[in-house]
Amino acid sequence: MRVSRLMLVTLRDIPADAEIISHQLLLRGGYIKRVTAGVYAYMPLMWKVIQKITNIVREELNNAGCLETLLPQLHPSDLWKESGRWEGYTAGEGIMFHLKDRQGRELGLGPTHEEVITKIIGEVLNSYKQLPVNLYQIQTKFRDEIRPRFGLMRGREFIMKDAYSFHKNKACLVQSYEKMNDAYEKIFKRCGLHTVKVDADSGAIGGAASQEFMVTANSGEDLILISEDGTYSANQEKAISIPEKAVPLKNGTPTTKETKEQCSIETLCVNNNLHASQIIKVVLFLSILEGGEEIPILVSTRGDQEINEVKLINEISKEKKKAVLNISQITSDKLISQGLNCIPFGYIGPDLSDSFLNNASTWERKFTRFTDHTAANLNHFVCGANKIDLHHFYFNWELLGKLKHKTVDIRKARAGEHSISKSKSNLIEKRGIEVGHIFQLGRKYSEALDSKFTNESGLKEAFWMGCYGIGISRLAQAAIEQSNDKNGIIWPLSIAPFEVVIIIANLKDNFQKDLGEKLYSYLKNKNIDVLLDDREERAGVKFKDADLIGIPIRITVGRNASEDKVELKKRSDIEALVLSSEEVLKRTFEEVSSQKQVLSN
RNA sequence: CGGGGCGUGGCGCAGCUUGGUAGCGCGGGUGCUUUGGGAGCACUAGGUCGCAGGUUCGAAUCCUGUCGCCCCGACCA
Numbered sequence: 001m002r003v004s005r006l007m008l009v010t011l012r013d014i015p016a017d018a019e020i021i022s023h024q025l026l027l028r029g030g031y032i033k034r035v036t037a038g039v040y041a042y043m044p045l046m047w048k049v050i051q052k053i054t055n056i057v058r059e060e061l062n063n064a065g066c067l068e069t070l071l072p073q074l075h076p077s078d079l080w081k082e083s084g085r086w087e088g089y090t091a092g093e094g095i096m097f098h099l100k101d102r103q104g105r106e107l108g109l110g111p112t113h114e115e116v117i118t119k120i121i122g123e124v125l126n127s128y129k130q131l132p133v134n135l136y137q138i139q140t141k142f143r144d145e146i147r148p149r150f151g152l153m154r155g156r157e158f159i160m161k162d163a164y165s166f167h168k169n170k171a172c173l174v175q176s177y178e179k180m181n182d183a184y185e186k187i188f189k190r191c192g193l194h195t196v197k198v199d200a201d202s203g204a205i206g207g208a209a210s211q212e213f214m215v216t217a218n219s220g221e222d223l224i225l226i227s228e229d230g231t232y233s234a235n236q237e238k239a240i241s242i243p244e245k246a247v248p249l250k251n252g253t254p255t256t257k258e259t260k261e262q263c264s265i266e267t268l269c270v271n272n273n274l275h276a277s278q279i280i281k282v283v284l285f286l287s288i289l290e291g292g293e294e295i296p297i298l299v300s301t302r303g304d305q306e307i308n309e310v311k312l313i314n315e316i317s318k319e320k321k322k323a324v325l326n327i328s329q330i331t332s333d334k335l336i337s338q339g340l341n342c343i344p345f346g347y348i349g350p351d352l353s354d355s356f357l358n359n360a361s362t363w364e365r366k367f368t369r370f371t372d373h374t375a376a377n378l379n380h381f382v383c384g385a386n387k388i389d390l391h392h393f394y395f396n397w398e399l400l401g402k403l404k405h406k407t408v409d410i411r412k413a414r415a416g417e418h419s420i421s422k423s424k425s426n427l428i429e430k431r432g433i434e435v436g437h438i439f440q441l442g443r444k445y446s447e448a449l450d451s452k453f454t455n456e457s458g459l460k461e462a463f464w465m466g467c468y469g470i471g472i473s474r475l476a477q478a479a480i481e482q483s484n485d486k487n488g489i490i491w492p493l494s495i496a497p498f499e500v501v502i503i504i505a506n507l508k509d510n511f512q513k514d515l516g517e518k519l520y521s522y523l524k525n526k527n528i529d530v531l532l533d534d535r536e537e538r539a540g541v542k543f544k545d546a547d548l549i550g551i552p553i554r555i556t557v558g559r560n561a562s563e564d565k566v567e568l569k570k571r572s573d574i575e576a577l578v579l580s581s582e583e584v585l586k587r588t589f590e591e592v593s594s595q596k597q598v599l600s601n
Numbered sequence: 602c603g604g605g606g607c608g609u610g611g612c613g614c615a616g617c618u619u620g621g622u623a624g625c626g627c628g629g630g631u632g633c634u635u636u637g638g639g640a641g642c643a644c645u646a647g648g649u650c651g652c653a654g655g656u657u658c659g660a661a662u663c664c665u666g667u668c669g670c671c672c673c674g675a676c677c678a
Binding site for chain 1: 613627
């Protein structure tokens with residue numbers, strides 16, 4: 001390709017609406033254009049990058065025995081009602097774009113394709129002998145994100161590779177899951193990305209085991225915890241750790257003391273010479289379940305701990321056997337609108353009486369109570385006495401009476417704590433961009449959608465399923481976030497829009513022009529993805545553009561062209577080599593093939 | 602949805618407080634000079650100041666409404 005024909009339009013100024021470096025560089029390099037919030041056009045350079053990525057993905061998945069397919073984007077609501085996800089995905093803060101057709105039928109734009117594929121496979125496959133299968137597609141997905149941001153990182157329309165596997169039993173699912181894990185590691189490596197694999201929450205998709213592949217970057221939206229020795233890594237949503245030991249509370253006679261204006265853990269500590277780990281903190285949540293039930297939740301945890309809302313949601317949903325649409329903290333405003341009296345916030349104990357809920361208009365009239373292990377393990381402690389300005393001191397669980405509560409893990413694991421792996425190594429904290437996610441779904445969807453096969457015993461059985469995603473467009477941007485400098489993008493060679501750029505420094509010099517053209521056609525004939533900068537621009541402009549758009553290898557044909565000397569420079573290097581044109585060609589081949597090799601091994 | 606901010610040529614911004622009919626840098630075009638790290642000079646094109654009302658002799662500027670975008674929280678590839 002010639003730059004003169006490439007419609008290369010680069011920006012010198014940073015567009016005001018781009019916050020993170022990768023987004024800025026994509027805009028400045030003319031890779032993408034925003035059309036509306038969270039919706040971008042992939043310009044020709046970007047599309048080349050995306051195609052390079054999808055080619056790698058295809059190669060690896062085909063190698064792993066997966067089948068490529070293409071599923072519809074318009075989904076009938078019936079299908080989603082059958083799986084029980086329609087409400088969760090469309091009501092309130094749901095993320096599915098949905099619409100009605102001219103007959104008034106409800107349709108949704110696919111944010112993910114479990115329903116469609118599960119239904120189809122159930123109709124197509126009949127016998128265990130046909131299993132396992134693994135189908136994938138590379139498709140535009142639609143999610144009406146509450147807040148789209150950072151360019152392609154969180155778009156409302158984005159390209160995703162999603163795959164779904166179907167198995168006759170769990171063992172076979174686990175096997176495929178491992179195989180996909182390996183394929184994913186190869187894919188990310190070949191794309192030149194450094195990823196960290198972490199244990200993950202399976203979220204709205206549901207299912208059992210799940211892991212995420214994270215590109216570490218400060219701009220990442222996820223917090224991940226990694227043990228220093230590398231034996232444990234997890235998304236904070238999922239992470240478990242060994243909590244710090246509580247500071248022992250000295251023995252004392254249980255009493256109820258006045259604690260005027262000490263409604264926070266902090267003031268309570270300061271005024272009574274306590275450590276936060278000696279106090280039980282109680283937080284009230286309102287949880288809305290699928291179907292609309294509103295359930296008040298009372299959570300007790302140790303005062304020095306924070307509540308992990310994802311874990312909490314999972315516990316609620318386990319307890320209530322229903323999907324949780326949303327949780328939020330209970331505030332006085334909410335109490336008032338329920339027609340309830342004020343609850344003594346700041347002085348609540350784990351034994352807060354259900355009678356506070358007696359007159360609730362729509363809420364369930366009792367608390368569903370969860371206690372974190374850290375709190376449950378305290379022998380004696382300080383906690384709220386459920387009256388303004390009063391706390392119990394030196395209390396224990398027995399004194400609080402018979403509480404119907406479930407002891408669970410709902411605390412946030414934090415950096416500095418010890419990992420649960422044998423080594424008990426320290427946890428450190430990093431931010432990550434999720435580029436891939438693999439799930440063992442189990443039979444959630446196949447059961448809901450009545451998608452069955454006949455097993456060895458001749459009985460109908462729901463498929464065991466796995467699902468596997470890669471954010472293709474996000475991956476492209478994550479690669480930039482991970483690899484750039486003050487001059488622009490530094491693409492890994494395998495996904496760069498071009499592998500080599502030849503810059504003719506001065507187009508008016510015939511030696512330069514001829515030699516540049518010669519090298520260009522030579523490389524092109526050898527199937528190198530080469531770009532020739534043949535513009536009537538000053539050399540500086542061409543260098544700046546080549547750096548900005550991030551082409552990994554640069555050949556400059558300049559003032560020494562008449563002596564057959566040209567320059568070779570890697571984008572990631574500072575210094576260029578001056579060599580004969582023959583030598584430069586030789587090294588270019590070596591570089592291109594070795595980089596591809598290194599990345600794919 | 603809650604909180605914060607912004608809409609002025611393709612991009613980045615000034616002007617708005619104190620109304621008088623739009624300006625700067627980059628980019629575009631033409632010409633001359635220049636020619637290895639976003640060149641210089643000259644000329645030039647390009648804007649119903651997001652949109653709709655209102656106040657006023659007069660509105661980018663003041664008022665009301667509305668739409669859009671960005672940032673901070675719940676979502677996820």
